[in-house]
Amino acid sequence: MDLKGKKGIVFGVANDRSIAWAIAKKLDENGARVGLAYQNERLKSRVEKLSTQLHDPLLIPCDASNDADLEQAFRTLKHEFGDISFVVHSIAFADKEELSGRFTDTTREGFKTALDISAFTLIPITKWATELMNGSGSIVTMTFDASHNVYPGYNVMGTAKAALEHSVRQLAYEHGPEGVRVNAISAGPLDTLAARGISGFLDMKRIHADRAPMNRNISAEEVANTALFLVSGMSSGITGAIIPVDAGFHIMAV
Ligand SMILES: NC(=O)c1ccc[n+]([C@@H]2O[C@H](COP(=O)([O-])OP(=O)(O)OC[C@H]3O[C@@H](n4cnc5c(N)ncnc54)[C@H](O)[C@@H]3O)[C@@H](O)[C@H]2O)c1
Secondary structure: OOOOOOEEEEEOOOOOOOHHHHHHHHHHHOOOEEEEEEOOHHHHHHHHHHHOOOOOOEEEEOOOOOHHHHHHHHHHHHHHHOOOOEEEEOOOOOOHHHHOOOHHHOOHHHHHHHHHHHHHOHHHHHHHHHHOOOOOEEEEEEEOHHHOOOOOOOOHHHHHHHHHHHHHHHHHHHHHHHOEEEEEEEEOOOOOHHHHOOOOHHHHHHHHHHHOOOOOOOOHHHHHHHHHHHHOHHHOOOOOOEEEEOOOHHHOOO
């Protein structure tokens, strides 16, 4: 793929296992100029170190739960990049207590936090991003099969993914006329920081590999390849889609 001349930002790099990192590297390797948004000072030095592997990175601190941070991130992007053609939203968070035990015991605060960080943030990010997209653009977010199936332990994060996926469709509808496409990748289980917070994650991963038609788990690189496709002109007719990258697990009933 030739992404030369394309610029954009990837939200959600925490470490070298982050899906966002696999995507950032892939976009960079294919010629794009990539901005990396990281959550806070605690992650700064790690992300700085990783970014030395990219050609011409731009690092932007951004706590996506903070409106002022989001606005400032896109102001910086406008100043440094001018217009942009892609955004990758690879952000999720729920309090650890919400990711075990009964969904019935979800707290009001836990619900608000999970939905705010994991679903709502796509909306202001799309709003700011589309102002910098000049006639075409691609926005990609990350979801999981628990948006519509029950995974014990995933709890309120499944509710957040359902909200996220519906937001993808509404945003795709509203920004289609401007040439901006909005899609989600529904990835199979990958061993990341966020995933390790889900009780029973390793069982979930094993069961996916056992039952998936391809009899294996996926790799972060496979997700990154799909993100590359979605950012590139090769996917120009696709918007509002939830694309499974899960070795086929989603088609299985048992
Ligand atoms: N790992 C999996 O099995 C899997 C499967 C399907 C979907 N996903 C989704 O992929 C996305 C990335 O997760 P990951 O697995 O790479 O884990 P990760 O822990 O590497 O990434 C999660 C990122 O969210 C960021 N984040 C959390 N709160 C934030 C905030 N307030 N502001 C800005 N950033 C914030 C963290 O800093 C981190 O970089 C998430 O949406 C996750 O739900 C993961």
